[in-house]
Amino acid sequence: MAVCARLCGVGPSRGCRRRQQRRGPAETAAADSEPDTDPEEELIEAGSAALSGLPPELLVEIFASLPGTDLPSLAQVCTKFRRILHTDTIWRRRCREEYGVCENLRKLEITGVSCRDVYAKLLHRYRHILGLWQPDIGPYGGLLNVVVDGLFIIGWMYLPPHDPHVDDPMRFKPLFRIHLMERKSATVECMYGHRGPHNGHVQIVKKDEFSTKCNQTDHHRMSGGRQEEFRTWLREEWGRTLEDIFHEHMQELILMKFIYTSQYDNCLTYRRIYLPPSRPDDLIRPGLFKGTYGSHGLEIVMLSFHGKHARGTKITGDPNIPAGQQTVEIDLRHRIQLPDAESLHDFNELSRVVLEVREQVRQEQEKEQEGGPEDPAQAPGDGGAAAAAEPPAQSGQGQPFVLPVGVSSRNEDYPRTCRMCFYGTGLIAGHGFTSPERTPGVFVLFDEDRFGFIWLELKSFSLYSRVQAAFRNADAPSPQAFEEMLKNIQSFTS
Numbered sequence: 001m002a003v004c005a006r007l008c009g010v011g012p013s014r015g016c017r018r019r020q021q022r023r024g025p026a027e028t029a030a031a032d033s034e035p036d037t038d039p040e041e042e043l044i045e046a047g048s049a050a051l052s053g054l055p056p057e058l059l060v061e062i063f064a065s066l067p068g069t070d071l072p073s074l075a076q077v078c079t080k081f082r083r084i085l086h087t088d089t090i091w092r093r094r095c096r097e098e099y100g101v102c103e104n105l106r107k108l109e110i111t112g113v114s115c116r117d118v119y120a121k122l123l124h125r126y127r128h129i130l131g132l133w134q135p136d137i138g139p140y141g142g143l144l145n146v147v148v149d150g151l152f153i154i155g156w157m158y159l160p161p162h163d164p165h166v167d168d169p170m171r172f173k174p175l176f177r178i179h180l181m182e183r184k185s186a187t188v189e190c191m192y193g194h195r196g197p198h199n200g201h202v203q204i205v206k207k208d209e210f211s212t213k214c215n216q217t218d219h220h221r222m223s224g225g226r227q228e229e230f231r232t233w234l235r236e237e238w239g240r241t242l243e244d245i246f247h248e249h250m251q252e253l254i255l256m257k258f259i260y261t262s263q264y265d266n267c268l269t270y271r272r273i274y275l276p277p278s279r280p281d282d283l284i285r286p287g288l289f290k291g292t293y294g295s296h297g298l299e300i301v302m303l304s305f306h307g308k309h310a311r312g313t314k315i316t317g318d319p320n321i322p323a324g325q326q327t328v329e330i331d332l333r334h335r336i337q338l339p340d341a342e343s344l345h346d347f348n349e350l351s352r353v354v355l356e357v358r359e360q361v362r363q364e365q366e367k368e369q370e371g372g373p374e375d376p377a378q379a380p381g382d383g384g385a386a387a388a389a390e391p392p393a394q395s396g397q398g399q400p401f402v403l404p405v406g407v408s409s410r411n412e413d414y415p416r417t418c419r420m421c422f423y424g425t426g427l428i429a430g431h432g433f434t435s436p437e438r439t440p441g442v443f444v445l446f447d448e449d450r451f452g453f454i455w456l457e458l459k460s461f462s463l464y465s466r467v468q469a470a471f472r473n474a475d476a477p478s479p480q481a482f483e484e485m486l487k488n489i490q491s492f493t494s
Contacts, residue, residue: 052080059084067093068119080312091115097209099123100472101147113180118151122186126153126178129202129210131473133270134315134323134489139263139433141316141323143288143300144175144270145471153178155212158469160290160298160316162239164410166465167450170290173236175268176200188212192265193220194232208272217266230258237295250295256319271492274476274485276304283310283332284448288467291327292410293318294460301327301464303451304482308333310443312453312464313486320429321436324489327427328453330443334361334423338399347404350442351456357423358440401444407454409461415446426455 024463055061063071071090075082084090101123120382130153133144143158161168174191181187188210190200198216205211214220222228234242238254245251276286289312291301296318303312310330317323334357343349389413398417403409410487419490424443429436444452449466476482 019197044067046390047296052078056080056084060063060087064090064093068098068124086116088115091119095119095123099127101148101151117178122151122153122178123148125186126202128204128207129153129155129270131208132273132275132471134273135264136269136271136492137264139317139319139322140257140261141314143315145172145469145474147472151179158299158300158467159237161494163297164292166298166411166463167413170467170469176202190216190219194222195219201375205269209269211267211269214266214334220265229262230255233258247295249385253295254319271489272485273302273489274482275474276302277476278480279305283445284451288469289451289464290467291462291464293462294408294458296320300467303464304486311317311486313489319431320433321427322433324492325436326432326490328424328441328443329438330422330424331361332422336421336423336442338401338418338421341400341402341448344400344402345405347406347459350404350454353439354423354442354456356467357443361423375404401446401459407459407461409463414452414461414463415439415450417446418452419445419447421445424453426453428455428458 159171188195300315312328401418425438442454
């Protein structure tokens with residue numbers, strides 16, 4: 001684009017129109033009297049004339065291949081370029097290649113809206129809100145995916161499947177949409193509630209943060225009052241009625257979540273999140289997973305790899321462990337060999353094995369703090385690659401797995417074989433994230449899309465299943481940006 005701009009007289013050449021306009025008569029005369037012997041400038045001036053002399057249909061093809069953000073500069077070169085840049089073919093291609101709009105944009109001609117309007121007033125204007133976001137809903141968090149959907153920009157809230165069906169697909173509902181109803185500007189509509197789209201507002205607060213506001217909150221209310229709203233919310237959130245939930249503590253948690261989240265139905269702030277970067281030596285492909293968390297139901301966790309450790313960060317949370325906190329950490333240097341199937345039924349036997357590894361980890365940490373040499377026999381490997389290179393079992397077919405007697409699980413339909421296990425720690429805390437502490441546990445890798453974690457102190461098992469969804473505009477620009485993002489979302493609830 002820089003070469004093209006210079007050929008068109010926009011660049012820093014001596015013949016640039018803008019520079020000539022800023023000169024006074026004396027400066028212009030002096031400049032004209034100077035010998036112009038720069039071969040590059042002569043080539044540029046010759047190229048400018050040649051480009052202007054190309055047929056319009058060829059210029060359309062050339063301009064359509066350039067980024068849309070560069071085209072306004074070309075429009076300032078000359079009247080011919082400005083006239084050609086009103087060709088909808090150019091902007092139709094930019095909408096398709098930059099934002100994936102595959103709709104038949106020719107239909108827009110009926111409404112009097114051009115593809116150029118769609119690009120400039122909708123897609124380009126709101127490009128900064130595309131991607132994955134975490135809403136600021138106190139400890140509960142959430143997962144919002146803002147996408148270009150046809151001729152709309154829609155914010156979809158992703159919800160875990162109903163507890164305890166962790167392998168079911170994600171559910172999603174629209175929170176807002178933006179579209180071009182007239183040539184003047186884009187229209188923002190709130191989709192919350194049960195009375196259809198209504199007037200809303202989107203404000204980009206700063207880089208990687210934006211907010212939405214509903215201007216007609218009466219659309220969120222139901223004729224039956226709060227009781228009807230609660231029953232409707234309960235069916236959508238849990239897929240059942242309050243009478244179906246016999247556990248009293250779970251009823252309290254559900255009611256608390258409804259009351260808390262209802263405060264945010266008119267205004268929400270979102271902070272950008274990235275998907276974890278993937279490396280060839282990762283144990284499995286990192287990403288988003290749905291996991292069981294006892295009475296709190298299913299929550300969304302992001303699994304990422306950091307050298308010799310893996311981390312599970314909550315994208316959605318609860319009053320005990322809020323969204324943004326690191327729920328589990330896996331030490332990929334310390335693989336655990338489970339007892340045989342018969343002994344695995346005994347919780348005390350599993351506990352003994354895990355606590356031995358914990359003691360080993362503690363001694364190694366003390367040596368590192370003292371600056372002493374590591375025991376070569378117990379030297380850690382290179383992390384995920386070394387661990388994954390080891391055979392999962394003697395037969396190479398995986399090893400039998402069964403939960404010890406006394407360990408509770410929300411989902412009894414867990415895999416009965418696993419690839420490998422590692423020592424890990426899980427974060428537990430009291431209500432309101434009081435007295436948080438990390439306790440020992442076992443990370444169980446079942447396959448590429450499922451893993452589990454045994455919480456020894458809680459005698460509980462969490463099963464995690466991969467979120468099978470393709471997310472655009474969600475990759476971190478760099479590993480450093482991803483690490484910074486993790487720190488930011490954790491600091492919000494610390």
